[in-house]
Amino acid sequence: MLSAVFGVSWTVLVVVVVGTVGMYLVLILFSRLAGLRSFAQMTNFDLAATVAFGSIIATTAVSGSTPLVQGAVALGTLFLVQWLVARARGRRRWEGLVDNWPLLLMDGPEILYDNLRKAQMTRNDLLSKLRLAGVTHFDQVGAAVLEASGDVSVLLRGADGREVSPELLASVRRGP
Numbered sequence: 001m002l003s004a005v006f007g008v009s010w011t012v013l014v015v016v017v018v019g020t021v022g023m024y025l026v027l028i029l030f031s032r033l034a035g036l037r038s039f040a041q042m043t044n045f046d047l048a049a050t051v052a053f054g055s056i057i058a059t060t061a062v063s064g065s066t067p068l069v070q071g072a073v074a075l076g077t078l079f080l081v082q083w084l085v086a087r088a089r090g091r092r093r094w095e096g097l098v099d100n101w102p103l104l105l106m107d108g109p110e111i112l113y114d115n116l117r118k119a120q121m122t123r124n125d126l127l128s129k130l131r132l133a134g135v136t137h138f139d140q141v142g143a144a145v146l147e148a149s150g151d152v153s154v155l156l157r158g159a160d161g162r163e164v165s166p167e168l169l170a171s172v173r174r175g176p
Contacts, residue, residue, distance in 0.1 A: 012064060020061040022068045027057060030079040049082045102172040106144035119146045130154055145172050
């Protein structure tokens with residue numbers, strides 16, 4: 001009856017349910033082993049890995065031709081590669097291969113328009129981030145930085161007018 005109405009057999013549906021539950025449990029297991037970094041704010045590599053995770057899980061869950069063990073090994077391999085890249089990121093010379101470098105968008109109250117263009121942001125995008133940070137005057141801004149994750153950090157000057165600590169901007173690119 002089911003195959004006549006929907007064009008699928010009970011056996012195929014059972015394989016999909018088992019594959020989906022199995023891959024879900026494998027994903028939970030590997031993400032617990034890999035730690036919180038697996039799904040934290042994403043770099044380019046993290047985004048690519050997340051898309052690949054989804055593809056592997058979907059293929060294994062709904063394809064009767066991809067065994068659960070094969071999908072679990074693929075998922076485990078991807079987590080291993082992500083772990084190795086995360087370890088390499090700790091070394092300064094490898095970090096630039098995986099991550100974008102933060103980019104300075106405002107130096108004090110001055111908007112760096114060349115950097116905005118490089119970041120493919122408009123002045124209105126930046127103004128929105130300043131408003132969200134509670135900025136009411138440009139002279140409150142110590143720096144605005146486009147972070148490697150794509151977020152914009154707005155660093156305010158101290159209430160006493162102190163500048164932003166140079167150490168906070170040490171890894172930030174100042175020009176395009």
